[in-house]
Amino acid sequence: MPNTLPDTRHPDSLIAAQSDQQAVLLWLSEFIDRPATLRSYRKETERFLLWLADRNKGLQAVRREDVLDYQRFLQAPWPAERWIGPARPRQHAHWKPFTGPLKPASIRQAITILSALFSYLSEAGYRHGNPFKLLRQRQPPDTRPMERFLDHTAWQAILSALEQLPHNTHREQLQAARARWLLTLLYLTGARRQEVATARMGDISQRRQQWWWRVHGKGGSTADIPVSDELLHALGDYRHSLGLGRLPLHGEDTPLLCRIAGQGQDSLHGVSDKAIYLICQEIFKRAASHCTDPQSRSQLLQASTHWLRHTAASHQLEAGVPLLMVSQNLRHASIQTTRRYLHSEDDARHQATAHHSMHGTRKHTPTDEH
Incomplete structure (x- = not known):
């Protein structure tokens, strides 16, 4: 200062x-x-x-x-x-x-x-x-949805990039395992990178035969996010790469995402949110270099870590997860924030508007015959 x-x-x-x-x-x-x-x-x-x-x-x-x-x-x-x-x-x-x-x-x-x-x-x-x-009052802010999410083609490019990461050395194997776990975690939960950086393995625990991740979020808030079987399996793979048992222990203080230990280092240390950003940027860059779809490639070149949060919301809604549950999973203060990612409403509106023609009559579609 x-x-x-x-x-x-x-x-x-x-x-x-x-x-x-x-x-x-x-x-x-x-x-x-x-x-x-x-x-x-x-x-x-x-x-x-x-x-x-x-x-x-x-x-x-x-x-x-x-x-x-x-x-x-x-x-x-x-x-x-x-x-x-x-x-x-x-x-x-x-x-x-x-x-x-x-x-x-x-x-x-x-x-x-x-x-x-x-x-x-x-x-x-x-x-x-x-x-x-x-400051003088300006026009109301634009409340239209921000198109800062990755479409399915871009996400498939990311999955391909993760599979193609080098595995020649032990360090490269650890880096690849960490990147796979990080992208899986962000995509399946919609977590913020700061929440991941501060999380511990012990934050994931079992209750009534179900696994939950207790997330410590913005402003000191705390919430529980469901851990699916797929996410739990990915966690097990990552823990195995670290030489740990597949399931976290009660109160375990191991960081949820760890640094790659240097020579002679035995203890596991966490990574910063900046490091998480850089890991994701590297994967986005690799995915973009092999993506042949121009629109998806453009998304990958612009994407930041926070785009994965938007992507998680959009893809959960497309998969049929109820709006209220997606809102709870992402811990939005208002369900209207989550509604911005409900692209099916825009799709339906676009299809309905297509019925309006220059001749003033409703265009014929196969569904009109039913």
Whole structure:
């Protein structure tokens, strides 16, 4: 975090922070149990504080005009040589805050995060008001479904890519087994990558002759997801590759997805959500290179780990799993979120609309004769 100008707190402040840096670090500490959120919030907050420092301003001096200026700045950070550079570790001597101009969705995300920060500081009495909340009302957001899922052709390409992974060395065998388990887990459960990264084998247990995965999700929520026979068999195969028994033990602390142990390492350690992202990206890339269908190949080249969550929802619904159960499995707050993946409704609407013709009569179809 940059060292910004010190500010005088309101006498009735609910926090002890006496500088912008202390106030921001306190806010970020609220998300210590959500690593992915913490990284995102820290990145956007640091960018903003650096920008303020460049203008010789502190958080208490931020006004509505500054918000508008910062939005414009995010569209084209300037001067580019000071702000933009290749992606590097934060500690690198030539690290820059941006790798390029932000896209509209990324700008909205940045503003949303900063608005949350200023609401926190305002409610805590560290500063007065939230200038980010004064943003003018725009058109209602587009609630149409986001087509960020893989069709069945793309998914078959992924399965083929998994089968074709190299097995020449012991390390390659471990990597292939891990990739197969990860893609199976994400596809059959619709889990988020952060949920997988923090999960333990002991989270999967048996109740009344059925297996369940207790998932620790967003905001500290907990839910149980059914473990099918297919998923349990895949888990057994993965555990066998690790030298473990096929079924998890009660309270077992082994990570649900493990690092490939280096030479001389006996203990099993978990992987980060970033590592999960990179494993999936490698499989998507391999699948795309062998996929002959242009549309499916395009999906694979664009796909991220979160697409597998959308794919799980779409394919479960297509397989006839009831809407309510899919919503429960994916832990959506609203069933309307799950309904976005019910493509059969769109298909039926398209087929019905085809009956409308330029001649004003219903087009003849074989079903009309019944």
